[in-house]
Amino acid sequence: MKPHLDLRGALQDVRPEADERRTALIAGAVNRLGEALLNRLLVEYRHVWVLTSKPLLSSTSRCGEVLLAGEPLDHAGLAAARLPRVDDVYCHVGERGLANQRDAGIHAIGPGDIVALAHAAAQAGARRFCLIEAMAPGAQMMRHVPLAAGETGRQLALLSFEHVAHVHPTVFRTPPAGQGWLARFKSAYLAQFAYMLPQSVTPLTSPRIAEACTRIMRRPATGHQAFDVRDLRDALEQG
Numbered sequence: 129m130k131p132h133l134d135l136r137g138a139l140q141d142v143r144p145e146a147d148e149r150r151t152a153l154i155a156g157a158v159n160r161l162g163e164a165l166l167n168r169l170l171v172e173y174r175h176v177w178v179l180t181s182k183p184l185l186s187s188t189s190r191c192g193e194v195l196l197a198g199e200p201l202d203h204a205g206l207a208a209a210r211l212p213r214v215d216d217v218y219c220h221v222g223e224r225g226l227a228n229q230r231d232a233g234i235h236a237i238g239p240g241d242i243v244a245l246a247h248a249a250a251q252a253g254a255r256r257f258c259l260i261e262a263m264a265p266g267a268q269m270m271r272h273v274p275l276a277a278g279e280t281g282r283q284l285a286l287l288s289f290e291h292v293a294h295v296h297p298t299v300f301r302t303p304p305a306g307q308g309w310l311a312r313f314k315s316a317y318l319a320q321f322a323y324m325l326p327q328s329v330t331p332l333t334s335p336r337i338a339e340a341c342t343r344i345m346r347r348p349a350t351g352h353q354a355f356d357v358r359d360l361r362d363a364l365e366q367g
Contacts, residue, residue, distance in 0.1 A: 132228050133157065135186055136167050151160040153194065153212065153254070155245050156220035156237035161297070163231065164334035165220055165260070166191075167343065177212050179245075180304045182233030201235050203244040211252040216345055219245055220260045243283045247328040252255045258345050261336075263296040263356065285352045293344050298331040299359040332360060340364050 152173045157166040158181075169176045170191060176206045178184060184193045192213060194212065196205055224231045237245065238262075246257055284292045332340070340360035354362075 133163050133166060133184070133226075133234070134177060135170060135188065135191060139284065150198055150215035151175045151212070152181065152218060153178075153214045153249065154215045154218045154220070155179040155241075156218075156260075157225045158220070158231040158234050159166065159222050159225040160238045161260070161262070162220045162222060162234070163226060164217055164338040168210060168335070168338035168342050169218065173216075174281075174344075177214065179235045179237055180233055193271050196235065197249060199235075201237070201244075203241070206244055206248050207251075211248055211254075213253040214249075215254070216256045216258065217245075217249040217254045218258045218260065218341065218345075223263065226319045239280070242280055246289075247288055250289060255289065256292045256293070256345060257284065257287075257342055259284070260293060260295045260297065260341060263298060274353060281352065281354075290300040291345075291349050292352045292353070293349075294354045295337075295338075295341055295360070296354070296356045297337045330357075332357065332364075336360075336364060 142206075150173055151357045152169050154162075154166055154169060155177060156162050157178050166176065166178065170188065173190075175190050176195050179195055179196060181195070181199060183195070184191065194209065194210070196202065196209055198205065202320065219237055221237050221239060221242065224234070224236050242259060280292060284294075311355065337360060340363045343363045344355060344360075345367075
C-alpha cells in the first residue's frame, strides 16, 4: 500500500514572486502531529522532502521523497543515502496511527533513530534541526526538568548545526490504528483529564503545534534550545 497523507498544505497558492523560501526535510511524518507538520511545512517552505520507505502519492511538485527501504529505519542505509541538501530538518518522534493507514510506509522515528538521522542530515549540509518529542502533561508542570539534557542532546550539540530546537509539546497518547476497543476506551478516558490541567500545560492541537514549530525555526537563533508547551504558546502569541 502506498502512503497517502492528507497534504492540505499543498493546496496553498504559490507565491507569484521569485520563491526564496527555505527548504526542509521531515522524518517521522506519521500520526496526526506528523501529518500536521508536513502540511505546515508545505505552506512555509519552497520544497519539502519526506523520509519514506514507499513512494508517496502527492499532487504537488513541491513535495519530494527520500526513499529508504526497510523497516525499522536502517541506520547504515541512512548513513549511506544521499539526503538532499536542505536548510531545516524536522524530526518527529512518534508511532504511526492515522486513520485508513494514510501513514503506512512513512518512516516512523523512535528515540534510537534521532542521532543517526541528525548525523546524516548534518553531513548533507543541513543548517538547522528541530526535534519534536511529546511529553506527558505531568512532566510539563515541572519546570526544573532538564529538557535538553541527556546523551541525545549532548550528541546533537556536537554536530555542525547552527541551531537545534528541542520541542516538547503536550499530547495525550492515542493507541495505534488497529488497537482494540479497550485501548480506545482507555485513551478516551485519560483524555478527559485534560480539563483538570492548568491551561498553560493543556495540549495544543496538532496544527497549532506545527505552526509553533515553524515559527521557532524562523527565528535567527543559534545554539541548542529547549521548548515546552508554554514556550509554544508564547511563540504563537508573538507571531
